[in-house]
Amino acid sequence: MPRSPSDGDEANRISASRFLARPRLQELIDALRGRGYRVIAPVPRDGAVVYAEVESADALPRGLRESQAPGRYRLEAATGDRVFDVVNGPGALKPFFFAPRETLLQVRTDAAGFEASETLPETPPTAFLGVRACDLAALGVQDRIFRRGRFPDAWYEARRRDVLVVAVNCVRSAATCFCTSFGTGPEAREGHDLVLTEQEDGFVARSGTPAGAEVLDGLSLPPAGAERVEAEHGALVACAEGMERGIDTEGFPELLYARLEHPRWAETGERCLSCGNCTAVCPTCFCHDESDEPALDGSGAVRVREWDSCFDRDHAQVHGLNFRPHIAHRYRQWLVHKLGAWIDQFGESGCVGCGRCITWCPVGIDITEEVAALRTEAP
Numbered sequence: 493m494p495r496s497p498s499d500g501d502e503a504n505r506i507s508a509s510r511f512l513a514r515p516r517l518q519e520l521i522d523a524l525r526g527r528g529y530r531v532i533a534p535v536p537r538d539g540a541v542v543y544a545e546v547e548s549a550d551a552l553p554r555g556l557r558e559s560q561a562p563g564r565y566r567l568e569a570a571t572g573d574r575v576f577d578v579v580n581g582p583g584a585l586k587p588f589f590f591a592p593r594e595t596l597l598q599v600r601t602d603a604a605g606f607e608a609s610e611t612l613p614e615t616p617p618t619a620f621l622g623v624r625a626c627d628l629a630a631l632g633v634q635d636r637i638f639r640r641g642r643f644p645d646a647w648y649e650a651r652r653r654d655v656l657v658v659a660v661n662c663v664r665s666a667a668t669c670f671c672t673s674f675g676t677g678p679e680a681r682e683g684h685d686l687v688l689t690e691q692e693d694g695f696v697a698r699s700g701t702p703a704g705a706e707v708l709d710g711l712s713l714p715p716a717g718a719e720r721v722e723a724e725h726g727a728l729v730a731c732a733e734g735m736e737r738g739i740d741t742e743g744f745p746e747l748l749y750a751r752l753e754h755p756r757w758a759e760t761g762e763r764c765l766s767c768g769n770c771t772a773v774c775p776t777c778f779c780h781d782e783s784d785e786p787a788l789d790g791s792g793a794v795r796v797r798e799w800d801s802c803f804d805r806d807h808a809q810v811h812g813l814n815f816r817p818h819i820a821h822r823y824r825q826w827l828v829h830k831l832g833a834w835i836d837q838f839g840e841s842g843c844v845g846c847g848r849c850i851t852w853c854p855v856g857i858d859i860t861e862e863v864a865a866l867r868t869e870a871p
């Protein structure tokens with residue numbers, strides 16, 4: 493459901509808002525580290541922005557912004573010293589909780605028999621700084637799958653347990669963003685402990701939980717004042733209204749089920765390389781494979797879980813039969829699950845409109861264009 497930035501209760505918003513001058517951002521990082529958190533934030537690396545551990549605000553992408561288009565991502569110099577103008581990079585929070593590869597079980601054998609033990613990860617308390625609203629929504633989607641399903645995932649839970657999130661509201665969007673189609677941005681409304689909105693000389697800051705309030709109170713920040721809060725609201729409205737892409741979700745999932753034989757699938761199947769980039773960068777995709785790897789000396793084995801992709805031919809291989817032999821079948825499976833069957837399965841969309849699958853598709857297949865084409869009746 494589309495949404496625009498909330499007016500909220502204006503008086504409450506103003507009274508709850510503090511101002512963090514940009515030179516004091518280091519104090520926030522120090523406060524988080526002082527409470528025992530490692531701090532993970534966006535940093536420029538190898539031509540993109542990725543999440544990595546930081547000790548200093550100098551590591552953030554200061555004076556940079558990115559340009560994104562189907563199949564294209566570039567970091568570019570910007571004027572000024574804003575630190576959160578780069579909207580997002582290829583990596584979301586997903587790998588921090590749902591590891592790309594991990595050992596689930598270890599089996600040791602000896603003359604007396606065998607012993608199996610779980611190998612749960614030991615993860616330090618972690619504060620994420622600079623999380624966008626779409627990625628917060630994606631975290632909520634993954635939480636529903638891994639934490640609140642019938643079979644909670646102990647490995648995900650071990651990493652997710654002791655986490656504090658400092659969100660950043662988006663005041664600019666990438667050309668590939670369409671979060672307003674799903675009501676997931678550009679403003680972070682839930683799931684964060686603290687939220688910042690960057691302005692020319694600093695940040696409007698608010699807490700979302702008692703843990704966030706404790707951090708904020710410890711910084712003894714001055715009130716942001718009505719003028720800054722009004723400017724913040726104006727910037728969020730402008731960001732939402734300026735979003736270039738969108739998906740009309742009216743009638744989902746039934747409309748997608750009614751288009752399973754649409755000729756567009758075959759056309760897109762001709763372009764798609766079946767590389768799986770879109771599923772790797774997607775913050776909600778959760779398909780994985782499990783395999784047993786025996787030690788060569790016979791001393792035991794490990795059970796390993798690795799990310800998998802519905803674009804992988806073997807993903808649909810069952811007992812000598814492949815039920816998605818053509819790329820068009822795999823693209824259809826991905827899109828119809830993401831935007832349609834996910835709603836039946838989990839009660840919400842599997843897409844949060846982050847736009848990563850558009851940017852990082854090597855041939856520039858654009859999910860918003862695909863849906864627009866599928867909405868038309870087949871000739």
Ligand code: SF4
Nearest residue numbers: 774843844846847849
């Ligand atoms: S399907 Fe694409 S736009 Fe939607 S959440 Fe996944 S990567 Fe983002």
Ligand code: SF4
Nearest residue numbers: 764765767768770853
């Ligand atoms: S849609 Fe693009 S990113 Fe996804 S599998 Fe096909 S070519 Fe790769």
